[in-house]
Amino acid sequence: MSANLSAIFYLISGILFILALRGLSSPETSRQGNYFGIAGMAISIIVTFLTVGNFGSGFIYVLIFLLIGGSLGAFIAFRIPMTAMPELVAGFHSLVGLAAVFVAISAFLKPEAFNLGIVGDIKLASLIEMSLGAAIGAITFSGSIIAFLKLRGIMSGSPITFKGQHIINLILGLTIIFLIYYLCISQSSNIFWSLVLISFVVGVLLIIPIGGADMPVVISMLNSYSGWAAAGIGFTLENTALIITGALVGSSGAILSYIMCKGMNRSFFNVILGGWGATDQSSTTNTKEQKPVKSGNADDAAFLMKNASSVIIVPGYGMAVAQAQHALREMVDLLKKNGVKVTYAIHPVAGRMPGHMNVLLAEANVPYDEVFELEEINNDFANCDVAYVIGANDVTNPIAKSDPQSPIYGMPVLDVEKSKSVLFVKRSLSPGYAGIDNDLFYRDNTLMLFADAKKMTEEIVKSL
Amino acid sequence: MEIDPFIFRLSIFILSIFVGYYVVWSVTPSLHTPLMSVTNAISSVIIVGAIIAALAGSSNTVFETSNIFGFLAIILAAVNIFGGFLVTQRMLQMYKKKKK
Numbered sequence: 001m002s003a004n005l006s007a008i009f010y011l012i013s014g015i016l017f018i019l020a021l022r023g024l025s026s027p028e029t030s031r032q033g034n035y036f037g038i039a040g041m042a043i044s045i046i047v048t049f050l051t052v053g054n055f056g057s058g059f060i061y062v063l064i065f066l067l068i069g070g071s072l073g074a075f076i077a078f079r080i081p082m083t084a085m086p087e088l089v090a091g092f093h094s095l096v097g098l099a100a101v102f103v104a105i106s107a108f109l110k111p112e113a114f115n116l117g118i119v120g121d122i123k124l125a126s127l128i129e130m131s132l133g134a135a136i137g138a139i140t141f142s143g144s145i146i147a148f149l150k151l152r153g154i155m156s157g158s159p160i161t162f163k164g165q166h167i168i169n170l171i172l173g174l175t176i177i178f179l180i181y182y183l184c185i186s187q188s189s190n191i192f193w194s195l196v197l198i199s200f201v202v203g204v205l206l207i208i209p210i211g212g213a214d215m216p217v218v219i220s221m222l223n224s225y226s227g228w229a230a231a232g233i234g235f236t237l238e239n240t241a242l243i244i245t246g247a248l249v250g251s252s253g254a255i256l257s258y259i260m261c262k263g264m265n266r267s268f269f270n271v272i273l274g275g276w277g278a279t280d281q282s283s284t285t286n287t288k289e290q291k292p293v294k295s296g297n298a299d300d301a302a303f304l305m306k307n308a309s310s311v312i313i314v315p316g317y318g319m320a321v322a323q324a325q326h327a328l329r330e331m332v333d334l335l336k337k338n339g340v341k342v343t344y345a346i347h348p349v350a351g352r353m354p355g356h357m358n359v360l361l362a363e364a365n366v367p368y369d370e371v372f373e374l375e376e377i378n379n380d381f382a383n384c385d386v387a388y389v390i391g392a393n394d395v396t397n398p399i400a401k402s403d404p405q406s407p408i409y410g411m412p413v414l415d416v417e418k419s420k421s422v423l424f425v426k427r428s429l430s431p432g433y434a435g436i437d438n439d440l441f442y443r444d445n446t447l448m449l450f451a452d453a454k455k456m457t458e459e460i461v462k463s464l
Numbered sequence: 465m466e467i468d469p470f471i472f473r474l475s476i477f478i479l480s481i482f483v484g485y486y487v488v489w490s491v492t493p494s495l496h497t498p499l500m501s502v503t504n505a506i507s508s509v510i511i512v513g514a515i516i517a518a519l520a521g522s523s524n525t526v527f528e529t530s531n532i533f534g535f536l537a538i539i540l541a542a543v544n545i546f547g548g549f550l551v552t553q554r555m556l557q558m559y560k561k562k563k564k
Contacts, residue, residue, distance in 0.1 A: 010512075013509065014480070017506045017509075018480075018483055018484075018487060020502060020506060021484070021487045021488060021491065021499070021502070021503070022487050022490070024491045024492070024495045024498060024499050024502070025490045025491055025492060026492060027492070027494070027495065027556070027559035027561075030495060030498065030556045030559070031553070031556045031557070033502075034502060034549060034552050034553055034556060037502055037505060037506055037549060037552075038549050040506070040509075041505070041506065041508075041509060041545055041549070044509050044511075044512055045511060045512070045515070048511075048512040048515045048516065049515065052515065052516060052519050054519045058518065058519045058527075058531075059519065061518070061535065062515055062518055062519065062535070062538060065518075065535050065538045065539050065542070066538055066542045067542075068539060068542070069538065069539040069540065069541070069542025069543045069545075069546070070542045070543070070545070070546040071546070072539075072542075072543050072546075072547075073542060073543035073544060073545065073546035073547030073548070073550070074546045074547065074550055076543070076547050076551075077546065077547045077548075077550035077551035077554060078550065078554070080551065082555070085497055085501075085551075085555075088501075088547075088551065089497075089500050089501055089504060092501070092504045092543075092544050092547060092548060093504060095508075095540040095541070095543055095544045096504065096507050096508055096510065096540075096541070096544055098537075098540055099508070099510050099511070099514060099537040099540040099541045099544075100510055102514070102517075102533040102534070102536050102537035102540070103510060103513035103514055103517055103533070103534070103537050105530075105533050106513075106514075106517035106520075106530040106531075106533040106534050106537070107513070107517065107530075109528075109529055109530040109533070110517070110520055110521070110528065110530035112520075113516060113517065113520030113521060113530070114513075114516060114517075114520075125470055219500065220500070223500055223503060223504070226504070226507050227503070227507055230507045230509070230510050231477060233510055233513050234473075234477075235470075235473060235477075236513075237512070237513050237516070238469070238473065239512055239513070240473075240476060241509050241512065242509055242510060242512065242513070243473055243476055243477050243480065244476065244477075244480045245506050245507055245509050246477075246480075246507065247477050247478075247480030247481045247483075247484055248480060248483070248484040248487070248488075248503065248506070249484075249503040249504075249506065249507045250481065250484070251481050251484035251485045251488060252484055252488040252499065252500075252503050253500075253503070255485065255488045255489060256488075256496060256499070256500070259493075259496075346493075346494075348493065353496075353497060353500065354493070354496035354497060354499075354500065355493060355494060355495060355496030355497035355498070355499070355500075356497055358493075358494035358495070358496075358497065359497045359498075359555055359558070362555070362558040362559045362560070363558050365558075365560070367560055367561055367562035368494055368559045368560065368561065369561055369562050370562060371494060373493050373494070
């Protein structure tokens with residue numbers, strides 16, 4: 001296939017990828033969008049085979065490796081529980097990163113295969129592009145591995161910080177730039193290998209200081225990195241599909257990071273530099289344990305909700321941990337039978353990745369038109385009889401609106417306290433991830449339900 | 465004076481960033497998780513580089529280091545392509561409207 005013809009097909013692939021993302025603007029069109037994405041991928045792969053035009057034994061091996069990887073991927077995709085989505089995505093990011101590194105290495109070892117010059121005399125632009133692709137790919141790989149380990153609970157979610165951390169990162173970052181410059185002058189393979197190695201280290205150092213609850217930002221950020229790495233390789237290979245995709249994925253991840261940061265009212269750098277919660281504990285301990293708390297049992301909760309005309313459910317990560325989403329749906333079904341209007345309110349950073357709660361509720365067969373985002377539903381709390389908070393904490397804390405001293409001051413929160421009564425399912429009065437006491441526990445209209453989220457919900461179902 | 469082809473690629477890149485910016489803002493927040501998994505899948509189009517790397521100059525059965533890195537990259541990208549699209553599909557199947 002001629003280079004011009006294949007370039008046109010790659011452009012078509014790129015457009016199909018844009019349509020794949022466009023489809024996600026509503027659940028109605030999303031499934032069709034996914035098919036566009038698959039079609040774009042198929043076109044890219046077939047066109048590449050035709051362009052290389054080498055159907056010898058190597059081609060058979062390529063197909064075999066494609067099938068091995070493909071069946072492994074399919075197996076994972078069907079088996080993975082929805083609660084484990086964040087670590088799956090982190091794991092997948094690491095694969096894209098490593099693939100980018102491998103392609104860059106291959107291009108460096110054999111530039112003539114990619115029309116980039118010959119060993120020892122690679123075109124300057126190509127050299128810069130491939131070393132950027134390799135460096136960002138390596139950072140994505142090792143960073144995603146750390147994110148995966150933290151999300152999976154293999155590694156502690158608490159931030160790992162040490163003295164001089166930022167200075168070391170800065171020095172390593174400058175070293176990468178210097179190495180790329182030096183690589184362009186010398187074309188030395190030793191420099192190239194050290195570049196890859198240092199980038200792996202930087203990826204680890206970038207992610208270890210970031211705490212568990214900031215994972216939504218981390219995953220989005222790594223998503224963005226994987227896109228930029230792909231774009232770097234796309235420039236090296238002079239491939240339009242890869243350049244378009246890299247740009248799409250890069251900006252998508254960046255926007256998601258921005259949305260997540262805004263959901264926590266924190267600047268991007270504040271998250272990246274890490275260590276939230278560790279520093280703020282001193283200001284929170286003074287007034288604890290003294291205030292009266294009303295607590296109730298499942299029967300009280302059932303009574304309150306059965307006699308309400310409208311109930312808003314506020315789910316959080318705790319619901320996912322307790323696997324309470326199915327019991328919750330059962331409870332809501334019973335309430336609806338009693339003529340209660342039930343809706344769900346989702347905070348942007350509920351869960352461990354963007355949109356995580358929505359997927360879990362969808363899995364429990366909750367219709368998506370009953371689920372609302374913070375801005376859409378926040379005014380409804382004032383007119384609602386019962387707010388049922390399950391597994392959420394910091395995102396409902398009214399202190400974010402009233403106390404400028406609080407570390408979460410300014411963070412958008414759900415106005416749960418405005419509803420006539422609040423049912424708060426929680427195991428104890430312990431503070432949330434941010435390490436601050438929730439004022440809501442001590443309000444007159446709050447009834448604490450001390451129990452595991454799933455158990456409590458099941459008990460309420462029974463007494464309904 | 466002729467324009468370097470690099471400039472054309474750069475133009476495509478910059479314009480795609482803008483397209484990405486507007487398209488992603490129009491994605492409904494409830495589909496942000498599928499958005500991440502599908503972007504993951506499409507960024508594995510890096511497999512085209514892996515295929516070229518794997519097949520470069522190997523009409524015979526002798527493989528060089530560069531070919532081996534290509535094959536490894538094919539496996540990684542293939543896991544992502546199949547895994548990413550299928551898990552996205554699985555999630556999207558679950559989004560249903562209220563039964564009336």
